[in-house]
Amino acid sequence: xxxxxxxxxxxxxxxxxxxxxxxxxxxxxxxxxxxxxxxxxxxxxxxxxxxxxxxxxxxxxxxxxxxxxxxxxxxxxxxxxxxxxxxxxxxxxxxxxxxxxxxxxxxxxxx
Amino acid sequence: xxxxxxxxxxxxxxxxxxxxxxxxxxxxxxxxxxxxxxxxxxxxxxxxxxxxxxxxxxxxxxxxxxxxxxxxxxxxxxxxxxxxxxxxxxxxxxxxxxxxxxxxxxxxxxxxx
Numbered sequence: 075x076x077x078x079x080x081x082x083x084x085x086x087x088x089x090x091x092x093x094x095x096x097x098x099x100x101x102x103x104x105x106x107x108x109x110x111x112x113x114x115x116x117x118x119x120x121x122x123x124x125x126x127x128x129x130x131x132x133x134x135x136x137x138x139x140x141x142x143x144x145x146x147x148x149x150x151x152x153x154x155x156x157x158x159x160x161x162x163x164x165x166x167x168x169x170x171x172x173x174x175x176x177x178x179x180x181x182x183x184x185x
Numbered sequence: 186x187x188x189x190x191x192x193x194x195x196x197x198x199x200x201x202x203x204x205x206x207x208x209x210x211x212x213x214x215x216x217x218x219x220x221x222x223x224x225x226x227x228x229x230x231x232x233x234x235x236x237x238x239x240x241x242x243x244x245x246x247x248x249x250x251x252x253x254x255x256x257x258x259x260x261x262x263x264x265x266x267x268x269x270x271x272x273x274x275x276x277x278x279x280x281x282x283x284x285x286x287x288x289x290x291x292x293x294x295x296x297x298x
Contacts, residue, residue, distance in 0.1 A: 106284050117191075117275050117289035118228075125284070167284055172218065172243060173277075175227035 076101040076164035080179045086156075088185045092149040096162030099143040104166045107138060108173070109147045111158040111181075118161065118175070121147065152183045188212065191276050191290035197298050198263065198270060206261045206293045208276035214288075216281035217259035221245060222273040222292075231274075234259055235281050263295060271297050 079097040086092040098107065108123040122129055122136045124145075129136040135148040149156055161178040165171060189210045198204045210217065216235050220228040230243030234253040248267025253259055259278075263270045273294050277287040 108286055110286075115273075115292070115294070117189075117277075117291045120286040120288055123284070123286055172220070172230035172233070173228065173287055177227065 076105055078162045078164055078176060080160070080162055080176065082177065083180045083182070086149075086152045086181060086183050088153060088183055089151055092152040092156065092181055092183070094147040094149075094160050094162075094179050094181065095144065096147070097144045098162070098164045101142050101164045102166070105164045106166070107136065107142075107145050108163045108165060109134070109136065110161045110163065110173075110175070111156075112161070112178075113158045121160075152181075154183050154185065157181060157183045189276055189278055189288060189290035191274075191293050193293060194291065196293055196295045198295060199298050201265045203262055203264050204295065206263070206274055206276075206295070208259045208261065208290060210257055210259075210276075210278045210290075212278055212288065213256070214278035214280055215256070216279050217253070218277040218279075218287065219243075219249075219251065219259070219261045220275040220277065222275060228275060231261065270295055 076098045106125050109121040110118040112118045122134050124136045138145045159178040159180050161175045192207045218233045219231040222228050229245050231249050232251045234240035250262045273292050275292045276290045279287040
């Protein structure tokens with residue numbers, strides 16, 4: 075699986091959009107980009123994933139660059155409950171492939 | 186609601202004792218996984234199972250054992266051979282062979298008395 079690089083921390087004001095970047099310059103053609111978040115002492119929560127097109131669901135939007143070397147997770151209106159560690163993962167569909175969580179980005183949302 | 190249930194939430198083990206962590210899913214997923222998370226670290230794969238009665242070792246299987254007798258259940262036993270068992274244990278499941286994401290339970294925190 076491709077290595078991903080994320081900033082260690084980011085701050086966001088409540089009600090503003092949070093834009094979390096991820097670099098995956100070595101991603102291969104069959105690898106999807108997945109985003110998870112983890113609040114302390116809880117299991118990781120799936121947010122969104124995509125291959126090459128931009129995706130949107132009820133939680134967030136995912137913008138993937140045309141060359142697929144980077145992506146951005148957008149939380150349109152951040153709340154205090156969005157404070158968590160966010161993980162960007164590149165993974166293929168091969169059976170039994172584990173998710174490789176790096177150190178992620180700690181997002182702090184403040185009022 | 187569909188999901189993954191892990192129990193107990195907290196577990197304490199005495200020296201030399203085996204303990205079993207439960208993981209049940211009602212998502213009808215074929216594949217199930219066990220991960221271990223240490224403080225400030227990412228997840229490491231212990232075991233995974235793609236189908237009933239079959240499972241494979243992950244990166245850190247020593248000192249652990251699993252079974253997969255039913256599609257919805259994938260218990261993990263932490264044996265006395267695991268010398269450093271204190272960690273946060275996470276179970277996940279997914280539709281294997283697709284691009285669908287793995288979904289996680291809320292974890293079991295294991296500590297040594």
